[in-house]
Amino acid sequence: MTDQAITYPDNIEPNVFTRDELGWVPWLQPLAEDELTSRHHAGLVDPSRAKSPYFMLLARDPDILGARTRTDKDIFYNTKSGLPRAEREIAATAASRTNGCIFCASVHSRFAYQHSKRDEDVQKLLEEGIYTDIDPSWNAIIDASAALTKTPQGFTESHIDELRRAGLDDVAIVDVINGAAFFNWANRLMLSLGEPTPPASVA
Structure with a gap:
């Protein structure tokens, strides 16, 4: 095996954010x-x-x-304290939506729906983006996650205040930061190494 680059001329990359299960191919x-x-x-x-x-x-x-x-x-799995799993997944989805990582957004929006059962709210984030209006808690998580994703300097004390006003304690706020920061990095790694493929049903 070599590290020779691989291309997929027949692949039509998905260009819409979705909860469908996508594939991924490496370069x-x-x-x-x-x-x-x-x-x-x-x-x-x-x-x-x-x-x-x-x-x-x-x-x-x-x-x-x-x-x-x-x-x-x-x-994402150590949920004995702090933020519930659904909200951790919303932080990751918001980061992925901000970075344009369609594959990661599909994975984490499915988990967000699975753990929250809030179909319309998860779909609003995917379709309308990070400026959508859902509720104070999810709005604060999405806003903070997007700010941290765009540039760390853009994440300020005002985002912490917004999360606290939405009812999050310090441990939950750390969970928001961890989920967004990890997937900000993970998105950029995945985007630089390959490309998503359509759902099996339309491939």
């Missing part, structure tokens, strides 16, 4: 499953991720991938 050659060592498997954390071209590409640096995956899981 560099990912590892093949038969190339994985015990170190690679440790970096993947979940064995099922060996089926993902994205994670198999990141597995070329398994130590960093392992740190990335454990950070991701702690931010």
Whole structure:
């Protein structure tokens, strides 16, 4: 295997934000499953991720991938205190919507709907963008996440105040920051390494 660039001339990238399940193809050659060592498997954390071209590409640096995956899981799955899972996913969706990462927005908007059951509100964020009006809590989370995503200096004390007025305590506010900051980075990584593909139903 080489690191030769890959192109997909027949792929028609999705150009609309959606909750549909999209595919993703890398522009560099990912590892093949038969190339994985015990170190690679440790970096993947979940064995099922060996089926993902994205994670198999990141597995070329398994130590960093392992740190990335454990950070991701702690931010979104460690919900014993702080922000509920749905709102963490809204922060990630807002970051992805701001960055134009259609793939990540589709994943996290599905989780946001799954955990909140707020179909119309999640769809409003996807269709209308970060300036949509939903409710004080989600508005504050979306506004803070978008500000942090655009530039860290744009995230100010006023965003903290807005989150507090919406009823979030300090731990929940940290969860908003973590979700948005992580996916601001993750979006840019994914956007630089490959491209989304249409849902299987229309591919």
